[in-house]
Amino acid sequence: MNAAPPSDADWGLMARAAQDQLALSQLYDRHRHYVFRLAWGILGEDAAADDVVQEVFLRLHDGRLKAQPRAKFTTWLYGVVINVAREQARKRRRFWGAAQADEVLSTHADEQADPARLDRLRDLGRALATLPIRQREVVLLRFLEGFDTAETAEILGCRQGTVKAHLHRATRKLQTEFQSPPALTHKETTQ
Amino acid sequence: MTETDKDIETLNRLFGEARADYQALRHHAVPPPLTVVPQAKPRPVHRVLAIAAGVAALGVTGLVLLSLNQPDTPPGHRLIAAPQAMPDAPSGRPQFTGSPRPTLSFSRMTFDFTLPQRPDGSSG
Secondary structure, X not given: OOOOOOOOHHHHHHHHOOOOHHHHHHHHHHHHHHHHHHHHHHHXXXXXXXXXXXXXXXXXXXXXXXXXXXXXXXXXXXXXXXXXXXXXXXXXXXXXXHHHHHHHHHHHOOOOOXXXXXXXXXXXXXXXXXXXXXXXXXXXXXXXXXXXXXXXXXXXXXXXXXXXXXXXXXXHHHHHHOOOOHHHHHHHHHO | OOHHHXXXXXXXXXXXXXXXXXXXXXOOOOOOOOOOOOOOOOOHHHHHHHXXXXXXXXXXXXXXXXXXXXXXXXXXXXXXXXXXXXXXXXOOOOOOOOOOOOOOOOOOOOOOOOOOOOOOOOOX
């Protein structure tokens, strides 16, 4: 399951976010990490992901978004993040590259973090970079975020069959290109 | 086991550890301030005026293009001048009944084949 905090209180905060700065700040504190990492997975740049975080919470504030309180809050919020990230991607007209993968982690990762962990994240970033954006979104939501197929389809606004097809194609592609363990692959490429 | 389960298992085998690292990924430790700058939305009146101006501009452009592409007179009337265009021309059909019918005279032509005389007096 997705790790975002499940809470009905989020809809209450959301209803007040347009007028109440405190409610908006609470939503921001609860969800900014999840918004950031999903945008990071799609765009591959820390600066672009930061922009998405700002834009998403700005939209929550200005009341432009049509909330659907019947849905799970995170499902709805992730749909917003996907749309904003796509817009951002269209503006920048570029996605992942190996250079960005290094740059991202050099700025946002803890300097004292395990180097093997950073290597694994960089390899994951490079793997995502090889996928078309729809397949990347499905892998991010279905595998990395842990949403089930129905929730992934709801977030992306498509049918469950489409989600399964994208996931299968993405898996075959990644299996072909990254058959060996990711950390080993990275060490080989850096030598 | 469904095809999707197999795909997830494959991805888990390839990126299982990276998945945990991804989920541990965090935004800035110190959150950047959320800069909420109220943006002035265009007022409805301005929006309506802008749309009306756009439609008017399109209409004028269309009319100009139409007039440039249209011939001066309709093709069916091009060869027949309107009476107003020729004020000096006689109106009505010409009357031939009172005038004498022209007659043609044919007379047989004669040719003279006599050759001029040579200096020695001979001809031919």
